Amino acid sequence: MGLWFTAPAILILLIVLAYPIVASFVLSFQRIRFAGEGLSHQFIGLDNYAELLSNELFREALFRSVYFTVVEVIAVTLLALLVAVMLNNPLGRPAFFRVVLLVPWALAPVANAVLWKWIFNTNYGILNAIFFGLHVIDKPIVWLGSPWLALNMILMADVWKAVPFIALLLLAGLQNIPPHLYKAARLDGANTWQQFVYITLPGLKTSIVVSIVLQSIWALKVFDLIYVLTHGSPADSTVLLNYLSWRETFSNLDIGYGAAIANVLFVIMFLLALVYIRALRPRQIKEK
Amino acid sequence: MISNRRFLHRFFIRLGLATFTLLALGPVLWGVVTSLFPLTSLTSRPPDLNPVNITIENYILVLDTSRGLFSGLINSFIIAFFTSAIGLVVGSMAAYSLARLNMPGRNKILMMILATQMFPGIVIIIPLFLVMSRLNLVDTHFGLIMVYLSFILPIVIWILKGFFEGVPMELERAAAVDGATPLQTFRFIVLPISLPPLFATGVFAFIESWNEFFFAIILTRIDVKTAPIAIAEFSGQYTTLYGQMLASAVLASIPVVVLAIIFRKFILEGFVEGAIKA
Numbered sequence: 001m002g003l004w005f006t007a008p009a010i011l012i013l014l015i016v017l018a019y020p021i022v023a024s025f026v027l028s029f030q031r032i033r034f035a036g037e038g039l040s041h042q043f044i045g046l047d048n049y050a051e052l053l054s055n056e057l058f059r060e061a062l063f064r065s066v067y068f069t070v071v072e073v074i075a076v077t078l079l080a081l082l083v084a085v086m087l088n089n090p091l092g093r094p095a096f097f098r099v100v101l102l103v104p105w106a107l108a109p110v111a112n113a114v115l116w117k118w119i120f121n122t123n124y125g126i127l128n129a130i131f132f133g134l135h136v137i138d139k140p141i142v143w144l145g146s147p148w149l150a151l152n153m154i155l156m157a158d159v160w161k162a163v164p165f166i167a168l169l170l171l172a173g174l175q176n177i178p179p180h181l182y183k184a185a186r187l188d189g190a191n192t193w194q195q196f197v198y199i200t201l202p203g204l205k206t207s208i209v210v211s212i213v214l215q216s217i218w219a220l221k222v223f224d225l226i227y228v229l230t231h232g233s234p235a236d237s238t239v240l241l242n243y244l245s246w247r248e249t250f251s252n253l254d255i256g257y258g259a260a261i262a263n264v265l266f267v268i269m270f271l272l273a274l275v276y277i278r279a280l281r282p283r284q285i286k287e288k
Numbered sequence: 289m290i291s292n293r294r295f296l297h298r299f300f301i302r303l304g305l306a307t308f309t310l311l312a313l314g315p316v317l318w319g320v321v322t323s324l325f326p327l328t329s330l331t332s333r334p335p336d337l338n339p340v341n342i343t344i345e346n347y348i349l350v351l352d353t354s355r356g357l358f359s360g361l362i363n364s365f366i367i368a369f370f371t372s373a374i375g376l377v378v379g380s381m382a383a384y385s386l387a388r389l390n391m392p393g394r395n396k397i398l399m400m401i402l403a404t405q406m407f408p409g410i411v412i413i414i415p416l417f418l419v420m421s422r423l424n425l426v427d428t429h430f431g432l433i434m435v436y437l438s439f440i441l442p443i444v445i446w447i448l449k450g451f452f453e454g455v456p457m458e459l460e461r462a463a464a465v466d467g468a469t470p471l472q473t474f475r476f477i478v479l480p481i482s483l484p485p486l487f488a489t490g491v492f493a494f495i496e497s498w499n500e501f502f503f504a505i506i507l508t509r510i511d512v513k514t515a516p517i518a519i520a521e522f523s524g525q526y527t528t529l530y531g532q533m534l535a536s537a538v539l540a541s542i543p544v545v546v547l548a549i550i551f552r553k554f555i556l557e558g559f560v561e562g563a564i565k566a
Contacts, residue, residue, distance in 0.1 A: 269407065
């Protein structure tokens with residue numbers, strides 16, 4: 001009977017998840033060309049992966065994805081922790097602040113991208129206007145015009161969008177820490193910093209691991225911002241792995257090669273998913 | 289001395305909260321303000337934000353049927369609605385049996401469901417695109433809804449499983465004693481008392497489907513372009529019509545932001561906390 005109940009869900013997930021994951025690996029061992037009406041498939045073994053290793057754009061995209069992910073995870077986790085601690089304080093309890101957090105989270109990612117495109121606008125953007133007003137700069141900065149800067153501006157817009165969810169996650173973790181621990185620590189003469197280090201951080205361990213894993217996965221998937229803000233320019237300097245895979249497959253129509261890049265991404269994320277599941281496991285045993 | 293430190297402590301927390309509010313809402317408010325001014329106000333230096341110039345002209349222009357945003361909003365609604373509805377029907381049954389019925393391999397299935405949340409969309413979309421092209425499913429509502437179920441269904445199952453586990457079993461035992469089949473018990477006993485979480489999960493699925501961009505850019509051509517696609521295209525083609533660009537972004541965001549605020553209690557308790565509890 002249980003099987004019967006889960007059958008429709010399993011059937012759908014087999015079609016739209018399990019089949020394509022297997023097929024994606026098969027495709028990555030092929031060279032696929034458009035031939036007349038259909039596609040021609042030619043088995044070429046590991047050639048697509050060999051091409052990856054020797055391709056400079058792939059190596060650069062991989063490096064930039066790692067940079068983007070590491071910086072994003074550190075920035076988001078620290079900022080979210082700061083926000084969560086403030087919102088856990090009696091002064092931060094009003095529902096108003098939760099609403100404030102939900103707004104950037106719920107915003108459509110494309111709307112977010114359009115918003116930052118306007119803020120970063122060279123001539124009329126408010127970012128240049130602010131720096132101009134503060135006399136920090138005397139001529140407008142082309143935020144999305146130079147390689148390293150453009151990547152970091154995309155990073156900033158992504159961090160802004162990502163902090164709220166992680167902050168909510170950490171806030172939920174903070175609220176699970178029993179208050180009597182703090183009371184006992186205060187009786188023992190622990191100051192605020194010591195309470196944070198010896199009670200808050202250990203109590204948040206699972207939440208922090210989960211945040212880091214989820215945020216890494218989301219950072220590796222970043223696409224909308226690149227698509228709207230730069231399309232990978234200038235000089236392919238904002239091409240990250242996910243975007244590269246999409247471009248190779250759907251713009252350059254090199255489907256097998258695109259699938260190979262996708263699979264590299266898949267393996268990285270799969271390893272992260274294992275960390276996530278492990279992080280949740282001890283808790284499960286304890287509750288049983 | 290102590291009250292002094294306490295005062296300072298509170299002062300810094302207030303300052304932090306104010307900074308946080310400004311940074312979180314500032315960009316959004318700036319976008320909304322921008323959408324309410326004509327282009328000439330925005331491109332004068334400094335920007336001329338005199339309230340007498342406020343206009344809804346940008347909104348009227350972007351909603352013109354020739355622009356694609358209007359049909360995009362309708363397509364987004366259709367796709368998000370059916371994805372959530374199908375996801376709820378199929379997902380609630382699976383979640384219930386995973387929560388209640390003794391199934392072989394239950395934990396393995398659960399872990400696999402969780403892991404599906406972490407697959408990069410690009411991996412599944414390349415093969416699906418090839419199959420869907422052959423079946424003429426590209427640029428159809430049905431095709432996009434099916435693909436959206438790949439990420440909606442696991443979330444729905446995960447959230448509802450947590451909820452069903454919290455439902456006391458006495459009612460179901462009583463129903464079983466009266467001779468009800470599991471399907472009857474589910475349909476007439478469990479579902480009616482689960483309406484609020486079901487509805488809230490549906491809202492969450494709706495927000496996620498409404499906002500989706502990556503699959504939509506690959507699987508839509510002309511007929512079923514969603515609102516996010518219309519906005520991205522607009523911002524690529526008319527790069528200097530700033531007010532209209534922002535107006536379309538605001539229009540596409542209002543439904544989901546409003547839903548998120550109304551259902552914040554559920555999102556905070558059900559989903560956010562669900563992520564850190566297995």
